[in-house]
Amino acid sequence: MTSSSPLLFTVRRSQPELVLPAAPTPHEVKLLSDIDDQEGLRFNLPVIFVFRHEPSMKEKDPVKVLKHALSRTLVYYYPGAGRIREGAGRKLMVDCTGEGVMFIEAEADITLDQFGDALQPPFPCFQEILCDVPGSEYIIDRPIRLIQVTRLKCGGFILALSLNHTMGDGSGLRQFVSAWAEIARGANQPSIQPVWNREILMARDPPYITCNHREYEQILPPNTYIKEEDTTIVVHQSFFFTSAHIAAIRRLVPLHLSRCTAYDLITACYWCCRTKALQVEPDEDVRMMCIVNARSRFSANNRSSLIGYYGNCIAFSAAVTTAKELCGNQLGYAVELIRKAKAQVTEKYMHSLADFMVIKERCLFTKGRTCMVSDWTRAKFSEVNFGWGEAVYGGAAKGGIGSFLGGTFLVTHKNAKGEEGLILPICLPPEDMKRFVKELDDMLGNQNYPTMSGPSFILSTL
Numbered sequence: 001m002t003s004s005s006p007l008l009f010t011v012r013r014s015q016p017e018l019v020l021p022a023a024p025t026p027h028e029v030k031l032l033s034d035i036d037d038q039e040g041l042r043f044n045l046p047v048i049f050v051f052r053h054e055p056s057m058k059e060k061d062p063v064k065v066l067k068h069a070l071s072r073t074l075v076y077y078y079p080g081a082g083r084i085r086e087g088a089g090r091k092l093m094v095d096c097t098g099e100g101v102m103f104i105e106a107e108a109d110i111t112l113d114q115f116g117d118a119l120q121p122p123f124p125c126f127q128e129i130l131c132d133v134p135g136s137e138y139i140i141d142r143p144i145r146l147i148q149v150t151r152l153k154c155g156g157f158i159l160a161l162s163l164n165h166t167m168g169d170g171s172g173l174r175q176f177v178s179a180w181a182e183i184a185r186g187a188n189q190p191s192i193q194p195v196w197n198r199e200i201l202m203a204r205d206p207p208y209i210t211c212n213h214r215e216y217e218q219i220l221p222p223n224t225y226i227k228e229e230d231t232t233i234v235v236h237q238s239f240f241f242t243s244a245h246i247a248a249i250r251r252l253v254p255l256h257l258s259r260c261t262a263y264d265l266i267t268a269c270y271w272c273c274r275t276k277a278l279q280v281e282p283d284e285d286v287r288m289m290c291i292v293n294a295r296s297r298f299s300a301n302n303r304s305s306l307i308g309y310y311g312n313c314i315a316f317s318a319a320v321t322t323a324k325e326l327c328g329n330q331l332g333y334a335v336e337l338i339r340k341a342k343a344q345v346t347e348k349y350m351h352s353l354a355d356f357m358v359i360k361e362r363c364l365f366t367k368g369r370t371c372m373v374s375d376w377t378r379a380k381f382s383e384v385n386f387g388w389g390e391a392v393y394g395g396a397a398k399g400g401i402g403s404f405l406g407g408t409f410l411v412t413h414k415n416a417k418g419e420e421g422l423i424l425p426i427c428l429p430p431e432d433m434k435r436f437v438k439e440l441d442d443m444l445g446n447q448n449y450p451t452m453s454g455p456s457f458i459l460s461t462l
Contacts (some may be wrong), residue, residue, distance in 0.1 A: 025078035050157045069184035130160035204355055244324065281323060287369065291365075293375075297345055372407040
């Protein structure tokens with residue numbers, strides 16, 4: 001429910017500053033991999049961590065602790081203190097200049113308790129929790145990371161940062177943030193040493209495509225209108241799946257699929273309900289792209305080379321069917337397609353994908369009648385601890401992946417009642433969102449599904 005009286009609070013921000021590595025680092029140019037620099041990863045992804053007051057840390061200033069630890073962490077992750085450059089054939093590389101990452105100190109006159117159950121996507125007034133520095137929407141010749149630490153009146157704080165997706169995926173971000181947190185707690189160096197090793201996912205010479213990559217099919221003529229890409233008015237809403245909800249969904253699939261993952265079940269739900277909500281024509285193809293972390297799919301020798309790898313090692317493997325088949329079959333049909341799409345990602349598939357990117361000029365994935373879910377449950381961002389205990393929330397700041405509204409994340413979370421579950425933040429136009437909620441409620445057996453919304457906010461910024 002939305003509060004009838006808006007909550008007033010003020011954010012005071014300092015001027016942005018550059019945090020440099022604490023010691024000299026190599027000045028060199030490092031190529032990104034041919035999976036890193038594809039068109040679909042050329043954006044900044046906002047991520048947020050929320051921490052409560054910790055009495056044992058009351059003499060410590062989180063801004064100073066995090067800034068000092070960041071400087072030391074950048075000695076190990078020094079490419080992150082450089083700048084992205086673009087070369088011939090749109091090839092991206094990192095110029096390791098050591099110029100630093102953008103850091104902003106802020107204060108808000110509000111407590112965590114006043115946020116209520118709004119401590120999950122969509123975060124109220126997120127634009128003030130992560131300052132929009134002019135030019136921060138670009139990735140070329142800009143600071144690779146933008147970080148803001150906001151102290152709260154209760155002694156807690158909010159850490160928000162933007163992930164330049166060409167530099168790494170969710171697993172890579174978790175590795176970096178964990179290293180940063182270890183050093184903040186007093187470690188001399190990260191327990192997992194970062195490795196670059198981008199050559200593992202470079203195209204072969206000559207490149208040759210050996211797999212079918214339906215996630216990049218360009219199925220629509222230019223200037224075709226796609227309803228779900230209309231961003232004029234969009235509602236952001238999160239859905240919290242408890243173990244009871246997941247059990248209810250599991251009962252909808254055949255016995256041989258009963259051991260499928262919560263990701264498979266929720267992703268299938270999202271795909272079916274969203275397709276119905278958008279009222280896609282029955283004979284039109286629809287896609288669910290499953291973002292697969294391929295690290296475990298490599299051979300033992302190559303897998304050992306990926307220990308400490310913080311680049312992108314993901315594939316957007318696509319399940320494809322018609323709207324009629326998807327919506328006319330039982331949920332198990334969608335689950336089967338999703339499981340098959342995930343299973344096709346192998347080491348061979350990843351090498352084929354790198355070659356595909358070079359041959360197809362780093363093209364964008366298919367966006368028409370497509371949705372995408374990235375599984376961040378194993379990253380366990382909420383377990384990150386800078387000395388103030390585990391995060392109240394850790395993960396994506398909102399639904400949508402870059403400018404692609406059909407993309408989203410599955411994130412672990414514990415709500416204000418202490419219930420553990422999974423959050424799925426999504427974006428849809430208002431009428432489509434109403435239909436989506438109804439479809440999901442019907443699928444779950446009219447359990448009065450708990451969507452997430454918090455109090456309304458009025459904010460002033462100084």
